[in-house]
Amino acid sequence: MKCGSMTAPNNQHHTLAAAHVRHHPLFKGVDDAAFEQLYSRCQLLSFETHEIILHSKTERESLLLILNGTVEVFVQGAAVGKEEVLEILQTGDLIGLSSIADFLGEPVHIQTQHNVGVRSIEPTQCLDIPFDVLEQCWEDEEIRNYMLRQLAVRLKDVYASLAEQVYLAQRWGESEPFVRRVHDLMSSPVICAQSSDTIQHVARKMIDNNVSSVVVLEETRLAGIITESDLVRQMGTEIGNTQTQPSARSWMTPNPVTVNSDDYYYEALALFLTENIKHLPVIKDGQVVGMLTLSDLMRKKNRGLFDSIQTIEKADIAHLGRIKEAIYSVFANLLRDDLPVTHILEVLTTLYDRLVQHCLQLASETLKQKGLGGPPVPYCWLHMGSSGRAEQFMLTDQDHFLVYASVDHLDENDRHQAANYFSHLAETVVDYLQRAGFAKCKGNMMATNPDWRGPLSYWQQTLRQWALRATNNTLMQAHNFLAFRMVQGDQHLYEQFLQLIKEELKPSSIFLYRMAVLEKEHSVPTLDHPLRSLLRLGKKEIDLKKEALFPFHHALQILALHHGLYEGTPLDKMEHLVGKKVFTPSFKEELLYAYTGVMKIRMEHAWHQFNQKQPVSSRLPVSQLNYREKEDLRRALKTIRSLQQQMFIHFGM
The missing domain is CATH 3.10.580.10 (CBS-domain)
Structure with a gap:
């Protein structure tokens, strides 16, 4: 028994569906009269989101052709409420290929009460094609070849998925629970x-x-x-004290x-x-x-983390290089335990921040030894880009800037000395970070560059210049800059800096509009269907950073700025936009799923590249993605496109 609402065969939906499937490979070889006769014996079914299309124990008497929408094929686990999604099917796919053996009259070799179920994950329309219709077309060699290709592709995907599950089961079957809570350890x-x-x-x-x-x-x-x-x-301290109790x-x-x-x-x-x-x-x-x-x-x-922690805590200037290996050891263990992406990033951000703070402390001590003394005025060391978004998982290049308090009250000589101190501080910190494994930024977006270092008044002037001269280059710089986060510094100064940004950006709606226009040039791609990829007709390569994460972050950042949030991680921005009723809670969950899905793929492949001593890149051949990764990425790209469209609508595009 199939669920869903049946559509009458002579209404408008029927006409549109008939036109849609007229040239499908299953009907391509028949003339118009035969097609009308065959099609009249099919049924048009519509399903709402999360509606069951086929129950697991339903006897298969037909194939379902997906005309539009997306469905998931799942198997019910032994425990109540436990399911495993086997594959995702989309427009043009056939549901029920496993029943072809029944159609061909093959005997059942394995008696089982278990079968797969099928559920829509968005509004879906299917054409129910009875076996007697398929039987009438079966003599056509092109139809048989088409079905053979469909079965071969599906079988390959099933074997790949099965192999992956067996590998994971053998790898983790005897392991302790991956995610342990404090109450299990205390x-x-x-x-x-x-x-x-x-x-x-x-x-x-x-x-x-x-x-x-x-x-x-x-x-x-x-x-x-x-x-x-x-x-x-x-x-x-109590020795000699008269207090005895x-x-x-x-x-x-x-x-x-x-x-x-x-x-x-x-x-x-x-x-x-x-x-x-x-x-x-x-x-x-x-x-x-x-x-x-x-x-x-x-x-x-x-997990051997104790040695890693000790390395981070005790590293002096000569041994900063050991910290990278220590943090990578932590990353490997978190990734191996299959922990949620958000938690992995939280731990790694904590460790990287501690590394930067350690380098700042060492740099401060170095400057004192050189006779430069301490900071002449309060300052803040801020990170931007991936580190600013708290999503850095492997050491990349340095992206940071330095803000210090006003020096206008100082005389000319003291102002010069203040500028000299922060110049030396930046040079020393960048040197120590490089020793620890952070490469210098190729675009020179670092505090060593005078363009990325200065008092509050300098940053006010910079923001005004960006707003007045919004070239593509300055807009991209602004995107990177506005993904900022203070790693160490004076809290009062940081609050002044944040207020300055609010005051400069709030009246600059045209600046945000230009940022949105720039995103029009970077639309989110569509990852082709696995069948097309296997036939070498699909997208060969995808850049997870430029084609997925950048559009996600930029659209989210523009919307957050437009609605009054000027700092925070992607999770903070999503929560803020839900509070402003820009996003529904369900769309926020879809966004979070998309973001963490892309980040997980990027993490795992980057770590594999590193272990294989290959250059770590966000560009991946689609052929290197397993079936689940392809489906997760396809769904993620679709959600990110929706986010981008929401941003365009907000600016009337």
Whole structure:
């Protein structure tokens, strides 16, 4: 039994569908009279989004030709609600090819109660072609050849998919769960003390329970934490002190950093790195439920990350080159564990930011040794491009700029010294980043270039010049610049910088319009159907960066700027546009799926290229994509085209 609404054979839909399929290979060899007779025995079916077209136990008595729309073929898993999508079919594809054996009268070799189901994933229209119609056409050699090609292509795709699933099953079948939560890793019950307890009492609790930290409570509320290092440090300062019974309150670290019990292990790892701590109280519903230590995390995960973290923490100028290998080790493990793209990027962004901050600290110390002193005025070090969007996963070239506070209040000599200091700071940081693995930007979009370094007044002038002289080159520079993110610097200065951007861009609607016009020249491509690719008629190569990610980011950025958001990651911008009712929540989810899908493909292929010692490139031959990647990419490109069209509509294009 097929679902969907049947259309009467003599209405307008029937006429349009008949014209559409008249020259399809299944009917191409028959004359008009025979076609009318055959077509009258077919049925036109329409399906809404997510409607079942064929149930898994439906007996197949016909083929379905997709006239327009997209469907997915799925198999029901053993667990309730668990499904696996086997393939995606689109306009021109046939549903039910596996039933050709029944049509040909072949005996069943394997008795099974399982079959595949078919569901529409967008409004879809199909032509139901009964087997008796197919039988009448079967004598035509061209039709038999067409069906043979369809079956051969489908069989190849099925084998490729099966091989991939077997490989993954063998690779991961004995592995621990890929995504582990903090509550799976923490120690519980947590050892606690009251803030009024004596330090001797706290120390005794540590010894008796063989732990290196104790959570300090005030009644049931978390107040602080005392670790072994706290005890050693405080004992040194208390020597000679007349107080013999200090309380836990006087020795504890108040308001400690905590982690939620449902957070992922790598989110806890990020906290250990960024906060430079080794103990994390675990919170659930406002209460302390456990303790997580860095050593526990490394021991239980057992991915060799501890050495990587130590390398990042201890690298001096001579050993900055080791950091790249350490971060790549983390990336490889996250990718191997098949974690969500957004979480992989979050961890890597944390590590890369820490690397940059480390280089800034080393550079500051170097300048002091050279007699240049410290920063004469507050400054901000900002990244742009992929790092600014918090989506850098492998070291590429450097994209950054430097903003410092006004120097107008200084005399001419001091202004010169300030400019000299930030010039040397930029040169030193760029040198250290290069040693760590970041290549210099080929377009010289770095803080070492005076065009990308200056006080607030300079950046105000730059934005005004871009708005007045909006050439293609300045528009592309502006796109890169406006994907900014502060990595380190003075927060008050950053807020002034952000306010400056708002004031300059808010009245410049023509500037955003010109940015949108430029995107008209870079429309999102259509990835051809696998059949066309296999027959060497389709797109040979795709540049994931230029043809998918850039159109996505640029359209999203223009819309976000147009609706008052001047900073943030792609996820922040999507949430903002949902709040402004520019996007529906469902379209935001489609966008997120498209973005993470393209990023996952790019990550995996870039990592493969790196391991094969090939140049890492975003350009990929379509033949290197597996079937699932092709389908994910095709759907992603379609969604990104919709985003681009929404942006054009907003500007009346």
